[in-house]
Amino acid sequence: MHATSPVEYRTHRIKKTFTIIGLIIFILSLAFPAYLIKVSVTNPINTIVKTNVTENHSQTAHVATPSLTTYSQLQTSYPETVHCSCTQTSISYSSFLGIRHKLHEICSSEFISQEWISYLSSNQFPVLSNDFRAISPMLFKALRSLCEVSQQMVHHNIMQFLSNEYVSTSVTPANLFHVQIQTRLDQLRSAMSESFSLTFSMIRETIQANALFSGLGTNFQLSVENNNVSTVPLLYNGCSCALSSKCITPAAIYNSTNSEILFVVPGFYKGCYVMESLLQSDLRCFYNQTCLDKLSSYYSLPTKFHVLNEANLNMFSINSTIADLLRRLMIEEQEMILSYENYYNRCSPSACSYSFQEPYMYEKVEIVRAETHLAHLIGTVIGIIGGTIAILHILMSTLIKLMI
Structure with missing residues (x-):
């Protein structure tokens, strides 16, 4: 057996001593983490965390007796929340609305004037009963009557509409206000046309049903x-007046001697009744100077009349029938004169309110539960133990080398 040398014996003793010391230090190093774990388990403590948070907070503001300019600014800035209560909730349309209308040019032309009708009636030559010259005075008298009825009905309905009241408890925004008024005017035009068409159709059907004689x-x-x-x-083109009041044939001027057609009047018809013939006729000849001069040449007086101006047509064309014109009550143009300022002044809001978002900062408090804190603590302890072992390993190795 090999005898242990003094050096080897000394080295063995040093290693054994430092191992015991390291073990003691390691055990002591576990005492503090073990104590922390014990305290956390036996006396759990929730941790309070505080943070600063900024949020938008809704605020409401009020403006007393706002002017239209102020309201417009508020409407632009806060369109969704601004509200202004009217002190006058019922406002007459006539206080802020005007309506101008213009009938078809024929209704203001010389072709429905007494001068023109007298010109047509003063023919000095014998004509056939079916000649355009025999029925033309009655055609244009009927056309003048239709213009007068249309004018009266439109004027009456507009005056009645303007006497009504616009009701709003709060100020209506300008864009919505314009849309509402335009919609109501469209409804007015539609109602007028439907009312007139219904009444006129009943009269025509009554005449036909009773088979009244034409004058x-x-x-x-x-x-x-x-x-x-x-x-x-x-009969007109094979259509019997006993079966329909709408039978027609093109209107013409005839030679009274041999019934030869001299001139077919463009756009005009003759038929069972003057009114039914007129409704299916159009005014194309009166937009053409050549046609008008040709027509005038078959009358006894050489009076010069001027054609209608096609440039004045807006809703109609030169081929629009008189029935087409009547469906719109002969209204060629209608202008809405709307004053939002007058409406606002009549509404006279006493105050406006609006809401807006304002930044608001506050301290947010959160509580971290003990379970979360304990898990974090155990992780920390494991880290401490691992670190202690590593330090002791390095420290012991170094000291042993120095002392051997």
């Missing part, structure tokens, strides 16, 4: 045979 004898003729009087319906 010009254009729908029925009387026939006397064996002292018996009977009526014979006239």
Whole structure:
């Protein structure tokens, strides 16, 4: 057996001593973490965390007796929340609205004037009963009547509409206000047209249902045979006036001697009734100077009349029938004169309120529960133990080397 040398014995003793010392230090180093874990388990403590948080806070402001300029600014800046209560909730339309209308040019032309009708009536030559010259005075008298009825009805309905009241408990924004008024005017035009069409249709159907005689004898003729009087319906292009009041044929000027057609009047018709013929006619000839001069040449007076101006047409065309014109009550143009300022002044809001978002900073307090704190503590202890072992390993190795 090999004998242990003094050096080896001394080295062995040093290593053993430092191992015991390191073990003691390691055990002592565990005492403090163990104590912390014990305290955390037996006396759990929630941790309070405080942070500063900024949020938007809704605020409401009020403006007394705002002017229109102030309201417009508020409406631009706070369109969703501004509210202004009206002191006057019912406001007459006439206080802020004006309506101008213009009928078709024929209604202001010389072609429905007494001068023109007298010119048509003063023909000095014998004409056939179906000649345009025989029925033209009645055609233009009927056209003048339609213009007058349209003008009266439109004027009456507009005055009635303007006498009504616009009701709003709060100020209506300008853009919405314009849309509302325009919509109500459109409804007014539609109601006027429907009312007129219904009344006019009832009159026409009543005349047809009762088979009333035309004053010009254009729908029925009387026939006397064996002292018996009977009526014979006239035909227009194969259409019998006994079956329909709308039978028509193109209007023409004839040679009174041999019934030869001299001139077919463009756009005009003759038929069972003057009114029914007129409704299906149009005014194209009166937009053409050549046509008008040709027509005038078959009348006895050489009076010069001027054609209608096509540039004045807006809603209609030169081929629009008189029935087309009547569906819109002959309204060619209608202008809305709207004053939002007058409406606002009549509404006269006493105050406006609006809401806005304002930054608001406050301290937010959060509580971290003990379970979360304990888990963090255990992780820390494990880290301490690992670090202690590493330090002791390095320290012991170094000291042993120095002392050997």
